[in-house]
Amino acid sequence: MTSSDVSDPAPQPRATQEQVDAARHDTKLAQVLYHDWEAESYDEKWSISYDQRCVDYARGRFDAAVPESVQRELPYDRALELGCGTGFFLLNLVQAGVARRGSVTDLSPGMVKVATRNGLSLGLDIDGRVADAEGIPYEDNTFDLVVGHAVLHHIPDVELSLREVVRVLKPGGRFIFAGEPTTVGNRYARTLADLTWKTTVQAMKLPGLGSWRRPQEELDENSRAAALEWIVDLHTFDPADLEKMATNAGAVQVQTASEEFSAAMLGWPIRTFESTVPPGKLGWGWAKFAFGSWTTLSWVDSNVWRRVVPKGWFYNVMVTGVKPS
Numbered sequence: 288m289t290s291s292d293v294s295d296p297a298p299q300p301r302a303t304q305e306q307v308d309a310a311r312h313d314t315k316l317a318q319v320l321y322h323d324w325e326a327e328s329y330d331e332k333w334s335i336s337y338d339q340r341c342v343d344y345a346r347g348r349f350d351a352a353v354p355e356s357v358q359r360e361l362p363y364d365r366a367l368e369l370g371c372g373t374g375f376f377l378l379n380l381v382q383a384g385v386a387r388r389g390s391v392t393d394l395s396p397g398m399v400k401v402a403t404r405n406g407l408s409l410g411l412d413i414d415g416r417v418a419d420a421e422g423i424p425y426e427d428n429t430f431d432l433v434v435g436h437a438v439l440h441h442i443p444d445v446e447l448s449l450r451e452v453v454r455v456l457k458p459g460g461r462f463i464f465a466g467e468p469t470t471v472g473n474r475y476a477r478t479l480a481d482l483t484w485k486t487t488v489q490a491m492k493l494p495g496l497g498s499w500r501r502p503q504e505e506l507d508e509n510s511r512a513a514a515l516e517w518i519v520d521l522h523t524f525d526p527a528d529l530e531k532m533a534t535n536a537g538a539v540q541v542q543t544a545s546e547e548f549s550a551a552m553l554g555w556p557i558r559t560f561e562s563t564v565p566p567g568k569l570g571w572g573w574a575k576f577a578f579g580s581w582t583t584l585s586w587v588d589s590n591v592w593r594r595v596v597p598k599g600w601f602y603n604v605m606v607t608g609v610k611p612s
Contacts, residue, residue, distance in 0.1 A: 295417040298323045298397030307515055314443055314521065315419075318394050321515035326373065326397030330405075331566065333558070334574060335375045337382065337409055345379035348436070348465040352544050352605040357461065362386050363431040367455065369420045369448070370394070370438025374402030374413070376465070377434055381411050386432055388412035394419055420448040428457045437466035439529075439606075440522045449536035456610040462538070465605040469545065470523040472602030476555045477517075483559040491563065501565050526598050529606045538608030548592045550584035551602030557581075 299320060310317035325332065335341060350358065366386035368377035371393045381389055391402040391413060399415040406413030418424050420442050433452045442448045452462050468476070491500035500506075526543040533541045547554070557577050561569065588601070598604070 295399065296396050298326060298395070298400060310515060311518060314518075315394060317515055317518045318441055319396070321519045322372070322393065322395030323397035324515070326395065326401045329373050329398075329401070330375075332562065333375075334578065335373060337375075337378055337405065340578070341375065342379045342382045345376055345436075346383035346385065348376075348605060349380060349383070349385055349434075349463060351546065352463050352465065352542065352607040353461070363461075365389065365430050366432040366434060367423075367425070367430045368392065368402075369418075369423070369433065369435040369452070370441060371402045371415075372398050372436070374405045376436035378402070378406050378409060378411060378413065380434060381413075382409065390425075390430075391415045392418035392420075392423070421451065423451045423455050425455045427454055429455050431457055431460050433460070433462040435462075435464045439464050439467050440524070441519055443521060445522060446532045446536055449533055449538065453537045453608075453610050458610055458612045460610050461607060462609075463605065463607040465603065467529070467604050467606070468520070468523045469599050469601060469604050470525055471600050472547070472551060473520075473523040476551055476602055479552060479555045480559045483556040484563065487560050487563045499564055499568060501563060506563070524604055526604050526606075529604060533606055533608045537611070539611050541606065541608040543598070543604055543606045545593075545598045545601035545604045546588060547585065547602040548588045548596055548600065550581050550588055553584055554581050 301324065306316075306320055310320050322329075329335065362384050363386045366377060366380070366389040368374070368389060368391050371377060371391035374391050377386070377389045377391055380386055389406075389412070391399060391406065392415070393399050393402065394417065396417050399417050403413060403415030406415075416424065420438065421444055433456055439445050439448070449462075456462065488500075488506065490496065526545060530541050530543050557580075561577075593601075
């Protein structure tokens with residue numbers, strides 16, 4: 288298979304207010320609507336690319352969680368990504384030499400379409416499939432590696448999904464999930480994002496700033512998308528609880544690591560501000576400033592704050608484990 292399964296449902300790129308209202312009572316409908324909605328613009332929204340910048344970022348998350356002894360035996364042969372989005376994590380890990388080939392899966396048909404397209408455009412050995420992480424549609428002992436980035440907090444039954452991950456892994460195979468929000472980190476991120484949104488939207492109403500304001504129709508649409516975004520975020524995690532879930536799912540050699548403390552306090556306001564401004568308005572200089580600032584603060588987090596701040600206070604937590612041989 289070299290593209291999305293022919294039986295996969297078609298994407299729904301725009302959600303009506305009625306659908307948003309219905310999604311408040313149907314978690315998986317909310318996941319599909321929100322991620323189909325965002326699929327075609329997701330890479331731009333989150334400054335995702337498939338060049339050296341994001342290859343290094345993805346590999347950095349892998350290296351932070353996985354023991355060095357494992358890295359000396361890379362690449363894995365076949366990898367699976369759950370909740371692939373546009374393919375950011377797996378495609379960049381393949382380019383970084385972590386895996387030779389892979390399968391991208393997501394509950395959202397729109398995301399699978401974009402992720403598969405991205406993989407093929409990069410010349411990678413990638414196939415795609417719409418899939419529910421609570422019932423992964425692959426046989427036992429299929430994959431050498433399972434990865435995910437910012438996906439576990441969208442899954443209703445995380446431990447069930449991790450059991451499925453262990454099932455489809457070959458004996459001795461490894462999983463790594465990165466980019467999951469901690470309970471404390473999520474609290475300050477949401478507060479900062481909400482404050483930035485309200486402040487920026489009001490500021491754009493001032494005289495002379497009209498060209499910096501998106502059309503009201505786009506702002507209204509973004510507000511509906513944002514409402515879905517809060518609905519689809521189902522969980523936050525304490526690192527110790529995430530380790531326990533992975534162990535209960537049958538994994539061994541389970542470890543967690545956390546990152547982004549001061550970097551998250553800058554990153555969330557920046558990302559929220561960018562969502563209120565017309566595309567292309569900020570330019571390359573802004574993108575360079577934003578990424579450079581995040582990189583600098585991430586270094587401070589890793590080399591200073593990690594020594595004194597509890598693991599659970601960082602915004603992101605990663606978890607890795609192995610299927611018993």
